[in-house]
Amino acid sequence: MLNKSNCLIAQSGGPTVVINSSLSGVISAAMENPNIDIVYGAINGIQGVLSEKVIPLNDTFKDKTTLETLKTSPAMYLGSCRYKLQKIDEDIATYEQIFRLFKKLQIKCFFYIGGNDSMDTVYKLTQYAKKINFEISIIGIPKTIDNDLCSTDHTPGFGSAAKYVATSILEIAHDAYIYDFKSVTIVEIMGRNAGWLTASSALARNTYNAAPHLIYLPEKPFSSSDFIEDINIMFRSHKNIIVAVSEGIKDENGQYISSQSSLTTDSFAHPKLSGTAKHLENIIKNMIGCKVRSIELNVLQRSAMHIASLTDINEAFELGVSAVNNALNGLTGKMLTLNRISNSPYKVQIGYIDIEEVAAKEKTIPLSWINDAGNDITRELLDYMRPLIEGEPTIKYKNGIPEYLSIDHLK
Amino acid sequence: MLNKSNCLIAQSGGPTVVINSSLSGVISAAMENPNIDIVYGAINGIQGVLSEKVIPLNDTFKDKTTLETLKTSPAMYLGSCRYKLQKIDEDIATYEQIFRLFKKLQIKCFFYIGGNDSMDTVYKLTQYAKKINFEISIIGIPKTIDNDLCSTDHTPGFGSAAKYVATSILEIAHDAYIYDFKSVTIVEIMGRNAGWLTASSALARNTYNAAPHLIYLPEKPFSSSDFIEDINIMFRSHKNIIVAVSEGIKDENGQYISSQSSLTTDSFAHPKLSGTAKHLENIIKNMIGCKVRSIELNVLQRSAMHIASLTDINEAFELGVSAVNNALNGLTGKMLTLNRISNSPYKVQIGYIDIEEVAAKEKTIPLSWINDAGNDITRELLDYMRPLIEGEPTIKYKNGIPEYLSIDHLK
Secondary structure (H helix, E strand, O other): OOOOEEEEEEEOOOOOOOHHHHHHHHHHHHHHOOOEEEEEEEOOHHHHHHOOOEEEOOOOOOOHHHHHHHHOOOOOOOOOOOOOOOOHHHOHHHHHHHHHHHHHOOEEEEEEEEOHHHHHHHHHHHHHHHHHOOOOEEEEEEOOOOOOOOOOOOOOOHHHHHHHHHHHHHHHHHHHOOOOOOEEEEEEEOOOOOOHHHHHHHHHOOOOOOOOOEEEOOOOOOOHHHHHHHHHHHHOOOOEEEEEEEOOOEOOOOOEOOOHHHOEEOOOOOEEOOOHHHHHHHHHHHHOOOEEEEEEOOOHHHHOHHHOOHHHHHHHHHHHHHHHHHHHOOOOOEEEEEEEEEEOOEEEEEEEEEHHHOOOOOOOOOHHHEOOOOOOEOHHHHHHHHHHHOOOOOOOEEOOEEOOOOOHHHO | OOOOEEEEEEEOOOOOOOHHHHHHHHHHHHHHOOOEEEEEEEOOHHHHHHOOOEEEOOOOOOOHHHHHHHHOOOOOOOOOOOOOOOOHHHOHHHHHHHHHHHHHOOEEEEEEEEOHHHHHHHHHHHHHHHHOOOOOEEEEEEOOOOOOOOOOOOOOOHHHHHHHHHHHHHHHHHHHOOOOOOEEEEEEEOOOOOOHHHHHHHHHOOOOOOOOOEEEOOOOOOOHHHHHHHHHHHHOOOOEEEEEEEOOOEOOOOOEOOOHHHOEEOOOOOEEOOOHHHHHHHHHHHHOOOEEEEEEOOOHHHHOHHHOOHHHHHHHHHHHHHHHHHHHOOOOOEEEEEEEEEEOOEEEEEEEEEHHHOOOOOOOOOHHHEOOOOOOEOHHHHHHHHHHHOOOOOOOEEOOEEOOOOOHHHO
16 A cells, blocks of 8 residues: 555547546545555646656545536547657656656556556556656556457447447438438548447347448458448348448558548557548449438547447546555556456446557457458447447536536636 | 419428428328319429429329328429529520429419528529419428528528437447547538538537537638647546537638548539548548547438437428418418527427528628637537437338338339
8 A cells, every 4th residue: 555645647649428427536546545645637737747747636526426527528628739759768858747746746656547648658657757766656447449458358438439330320321211213421430440330330230220231440451342342232122231341441452542642640650540431431422423422520530429338438537546546555567457257237347457568559349240251340349339339328418518627727 | 362273382402301291291281172173293302393293192192101201202203303594584495394384284372392502592583483374372381401402590490410420429429538648630511601400419418428529611711730639628627639620611711621632512512522531531641640430421421311309390390381372372482490499498480581591691600609719519509409309200111121111212
C-alpha cells in the first residue's frame, strides 16, 4: 500500500463515447479513497503534462450528479493529444520534464486512458520510472472504437460505436427500401486495419432486415471484380442492397482502395483515409449503372453518446474504479483488460496484462470469423459482438438536445 | 356526411421519421370510425395505385401495439415514389386508370402524405375528380424535413430532423474541441432551396457550446472570399470552428457552390447536389491551411427515428386523425396545416388550406430571420424552431437495436 498521495489522469487518442465513463470511474473511486488526496487531470493528454496544464478535479466533481453527467458525456472531458514519446535514450529531456511534474505534484498514481498508441506511452513512462527508481503506479485504461487492442476480450468504446453503426444501418435500410427500383447504398465505417466496427453493422439484421447484404473488411484483400459479381448475385434476391465497407480495405497488393492520391499520414505515420465508399460508388456507377449512393458515418460513430450502449458505459466506469484500486495495491506497468467469463449470460471480469504485451500492437478479426468469400462475417463473430451493444442509458435532455457536461475549459 | 365507404392511403416523396406517425393516425382514426369499412394502403405512392399494388391494412393493424410501433418506425411503411403526374389534358389515360381503381375499390377518401410535389399530385387528382364529378374526399397530409411547404407554420418531419441535426452538431462539437490546435469542421445539411434544416443546427448552442459558429443558407448568396474572412475573424475568439452549411448554397449568379460537373437532375428536374462541404473544405485547405474536415449528415437526417422529436411525432399522428375526420365531413382538395396559436406555452391548432395554394410551391426562410452578414440566424428564427424539437419518444429496443415495424412487404 502506498502512502497518502495525489493521482493524475489523462486521456489520449481519438474519442469514444465512454472514455468519460472511465474518467468518471477513476474520479469517483479516487475521491472516495482515503489514501488519495488530490485528483489531478492533465489537459490534452501527455502534452498537458509537458506544458503543466494540469487541473485539480475534486471541487468540480464533489457533486455526484456532475459525476453522473460526466459518465454520459461524449468525447473527452480532459481533451486529447496525438503526441508520440520518443525512445528514452533519444529524448531523455522530455522524460525528465514529465517526472519533474510528477514529483512536484506528488503524483503516486498515473492513469492514461487510451488506445494502442497511448499504451505505448504508458509502456515508455513505466520503463523510465523503473530506470530512475521513481515510486509510481502507472496504469493504462483501454479505450478505442476500433476494438483492436490485444489481450482484452474487447475495448470500451467499441460497444457503443457498434450500437451506433448497427442502428444507423437499420435506419438507412428503412430509408433505402422505400423505392421500387434497384439501388445500392455503400456505407463507409471507421477502421484502418481492423474490421471490428464494420463487422458490427451485421447486428442490424433482424427478422425482416438482411442489411448489410455485403460486408468488406480490411482483413481480407478486396477485389473490384469480385465486388461487382457479389452485387450482381445479390440483385437476384434483393432489390435494395446495403454494403458495409471498412475505410481501410486494401487490394491484393496491400494498397488502400481509397483514392491513393489524397493519402496523407498522421503523426503516428498512420495513413489518413477517405473516400473508400465514394470509390466503390464509382465502380457501381460505371460497371452496373443502377442508382447508387455512398454514406460516410464519419465522427458520429465515436461521438454519438445519445445512442451509447449501457453495457459499454458500465464496463468503462468499472475499469476506472478498478484502475484506482489496483494502483493503490501497487500495480504498475499494466493495462487493465476485460475478460469474458461467459457469453450467455454475458459476464466479464476485469484483469490486467503487462503493458509491453499490448503497446503499439493491433488485434484484427481472426480470418476464421470471416466467410470464405470475404463478403460477410460468421455467426461466431455475431455472437461475440451481440452482448456488447445491449442496454440503453438514460440521457438527460434540455431544450430538446442532450445535456452533456461543459467542456468550456478546453477552449 | 358520406355513406359508409373504403379509404386509401399512400405516401410519397422523401422519407421523414414521422411520416409513419401520420399513417398511424389515419389508420387508427379510420378503423375506429363506423363510417369507414376497409382501410387500403397503396404501395409506392401513386405508382402503386397505377399498378394496383394496394393492400388492406385492417388486419395488420387490428392490434393497438402494432399501430404504436408504426408510429415510431422511420421512413415509409407503404413505400414511396417520385412519380410526377402530367397535366390532365396531356395524359388523361393515367387519370382514368387511377379513378378506375378508386371506383373498383369504392374509395371515398384518399389521403396522400407528402411534400410539395405530392401536393401537386393531390391538386391534379382533385381537379380531375371535379371534372368527372367523382364523389371523393382527397386530402393532403404535409410532411417534409425541409419545412418548405407554404401555408403551414411548419411541416411534420422537420422537428425530428432538426433534433437530429442539433444533437449531431453538439456531439461533433464535443469531438472537435478535444485537440489543442486550430481546426475547422464543415457539416453539410440537407436543403435544396430552403435553409430551415441547416438553420436548426443553431439549436445545438448552449451555455458552453457556441457551435455552429457560422451558418450558411441557400437564401443568401455565398461568397468564398467572405467565407475566408468569416473564418479568420472567428479564429480570433475560437480555436475549433464548426460550420453548418446547406447543400444548396449558391453564388451571386445563382450557381450551386457544389461541384458543377457532377450536377444531375431528378425526375422533378430538381438538381441533385453533393459535395458542398467538400468544396468548402478545399477552400479552407488552400486559403488557410489549418486542419479541416467535412461531414455530410446524409440520409440519417431523415431516418434517425431513435432521436426523433416527440412533439413532431404527436403532431404528425394528430394530422392523420384529423384528415380522416375532415374527409368524412366532406372536405376535399385541401392540405391540412399546423397553425401556431402561441409560442410560450407552445400550442398549435390543425387547419387546412386550398391545395392550389401549396402545390409545387416552396417556403424559404424570411431574409429578416438571417443576419446581415449572411452567416448566422436571428433569435426570432431560434424561438420559432425551439418548441419543435421538444420531447423524446420511448423507443423499444431488442438485442440492442431499435425495434421498428417490419417492411418485408416492400421487398
